[in-house]
Amino acid sequence: MPELPEVEFAARQLGAWLSGKRIDRAAIAPTRIVRGSSAAAVEALLTGRVVAGVERRGKWLRIDLEGGPKGPRRGSTGAAPALYAHLGMTGKWLRRSTKDVALQHERARLDAGALSVRYVDPRLFGRLVPAPAGVPPEEWTALGPDPLGDGIDPARFEAELGRRKGPVKVALLDQTLLAGLGNIQATEALWRAGLHPARPAASLGGDEVARLVAGITGTLADTLAREAGPEITYVEEAGAANPFSVYGRGGQPCPRCGAPLLRMVLAGRGTVYCARCQPKKA
DNA sequence: AACGGAACCTGAAAGC
């Protein structure tokens, strides 16, 4: 269940595991994760190629492959091929060995020497999009600036928000405005900024936008700092303690002022907020 | 055109 921080962690892991390695074998299960293409096409794209590196934009990953000839065939003259990947709600890339048996809900595996990288995704909301000619898919090009990689330009951000009709929370979930925020990070950012989730995006003043920018960068940095260790652990997973300030804490006291946290639904997503710290009116 | 709601899936947790 990944948002920007978890996907960033996944990108770093994948890069560390695979960069410079040659994929001897790729096995992709024919599921709806691969759309607009085929599992066989993804396997063909990967097999025999060397991984040049792994990049992230928003919640999307791009596994860059070295171009040029692979085997005896002539190389293409276009941009280097790549595999684009989205983790959906429950996707994970895990490091295993070729000796390990298939994991539950394993949807793909990339073998390089003794290393075997597995993609596991119970709910099948993830995506694998091959780009053999190096042309990025629309899902990637449509993304707005990445808060980590590109930073947030306050003036541009304020202008964009001013153009939006709906609640600020809904705007934050729009990947064309900023790429990478999901329900948790948007909820946390608004609480940090002291902004009511239902506030019309266009109603925010300059100082409020500045607070929101600080809230976004702050919550992203804090969540990312929690990701460590050899395997991705989506913060707040089964059994683990909830590390967030307000997300998933409806009814509990606000960590800042003690007032009971409220819950509302916006755009079909649960949203927790503090009525005192995040007043409806500016 | 915009917007809410349902759909796509499975599993964990809460409710009874």
Add this chain to the structure above:
DNA sequence: TGCTTTCAGGTTCCGT
């Protein structure tokens, strides 16, 4: 204990 309901961090499609 065990069955049922609810909910989940993402996106996309459909109907109004």
